[in-house]
Amino acid sequence: MSPDPAFDGEAIARGDIQLDIGTLAKAISWVEDGGKLPDLFLDAGKAKSQTIGITGSPGVGKSTLTSALVKAIRKADELVAVLAVDPSSPITGGALLGDRIRMQEHYLDDGVYIRSMGSRGHLGGLAAATPQAIALVANAGFTEIIVETVGVGQSEVEIMKYVDTVIVLLAPGMGDGVQAAKAGILEIGDIYVINKSDRDLAGAQSVATELAKSIELSPRADGWKPEILIASAQENIGINEILAAVENHRKWRKSVAR
Numbered sequence: 432m433s434p435d436p437a438f439d440g441e442a443i444a445r446g447d448i449q450l451d452i453g454t455l456a457k458a459i460s461w462v463e464d465g466g467k468l469p470d471l472f473l474d475a476g477k478a479k480s481q482t483i484g485i486t487g488s489p490g491v492g493k494s495t496l497t498s499a500l501v502k503a504i505r506k507a508d509e510l511v512a513v514l515a516v517d518p519s520s521p522i523t524g525g526a527l528l529g530d531r532i533r534m535q536e537h538y539l540d541d542g543v544y545i546r547s548m549g550s551r552g553h554l555g556g557l558a559a560a561t562p563q564a565i566a567l568v569a570n571a572g573f574t575e576i577i578v579e580t581v582g583v584g585q586s587e588v589e590i591m592k593y594v595d596t597v598i599v600l601l602a603p604g605m606g607d608g609v610q611a612a613k614a615g616i617l618e619i620g621d622i623y624v625i626n627k628s629d630r631d632l633a634g635a636q637s638v639a640t641e642l643a644k645s646i647e648l649s650p651r652a653d654g655w656k657p658e659i660l661i662a663s664a665q666e667n668i669g670i671n672e673i674l675a676a677v678e679n680h681r682k683w684r685k686s687v688a689r
């Protein structure tokens with residue numbers, strides 16, 4: 432699909448096109464189809480928003496955690512946007528339906544903007560569209576942004592480059608600890624959350640221990656020491672701790688920014 436000619440990146444950047452909810456939806460479709468916004472607009476979006484990326488294997492609980500984080504962020508009255516980036520969505524449309532059910536309680540809240548991406552653009556294009564979609568929602572006033580993507584391939588790792596703080600979600604029992612090292616997710620997580628601890632707390636603790644060892648063995652070049660937390664998104668356990676870890680990481684980012 433080629434970008435909708437009714438849209439114009441420069442006009443959006445100038446503010447000639449008001450980014451209300453309806454226009455926002457069309458503008459995101461436009462960037463998915465390859466429309467380009469000026470760098471200044473992307474920079475402005477970055478400056479006024481804070482982004483959290485959530486990645487992890489299919490079914491690990493990303494959407495459930497996203498929903499719990501949205502609830503907690505809304506308590507602080509911040510406007511929040513969720514971009515569910517699903518590179519495989521043309522094939523697995525069902526996943527989005529599940530997400531929709533998990534996000535249901537937020538659909539009536541004007542302070543929450545939820546958008547799935549991936550059904551239009553192709554793989555490479557999706558990584559390029561993500562920072563633009565972030566800029567669009569940020570400039571529309573949704574300054575807390577959560578980007579959810581299934582963490583299996585290179586394009587997902589690519590997408591995570593565009594967020595400030597990356598949460599890698601794991602679960603006990605799935606051999607995830609070992610998988611983590613293999614899949615290279617050890618390099619991308621700022622915060623690791625072992626989810627579903629309500630089902631298997633000992634298992635969650637052993638994944639956490641294993642992860643801590645791996646992290647100890649390969650310290651990051653930038654000096655940030657990833658936090659490892661145990662949670663249950665479904666039971667709403669550990670959510671504030673996750674937000675506190677995000678806050679710590681934000682402060683650290685600011686302290687090292689030149």
Ligand SMILES: Nc1nc2c(ncn2[C@@H]2O[C@H](COP(=O)(O)OP(=O)(O)OP(=O)(O)O)[C@@H](O)[C@H]2O)c(=O)[nH]1
Binds near residue numbers: 490492530533627666
């Ligand atoms: N017991 C338990 N189940 C959970 C927890 N978090 C999520 N689940 C369940 O795990 C299943 C998958 O949850 P999702 O939030 O859809 O997982 P996801 O990672 O977004 O899945 P995809 O987007 O399909 O990759 C659902 O049945 C959830 O109810 C948890 O903390 N504990």
Ligand SMILES: [Mg+2]
Binds near residue numbers: 493494495530579
């Ligand atoms: Mg999901």
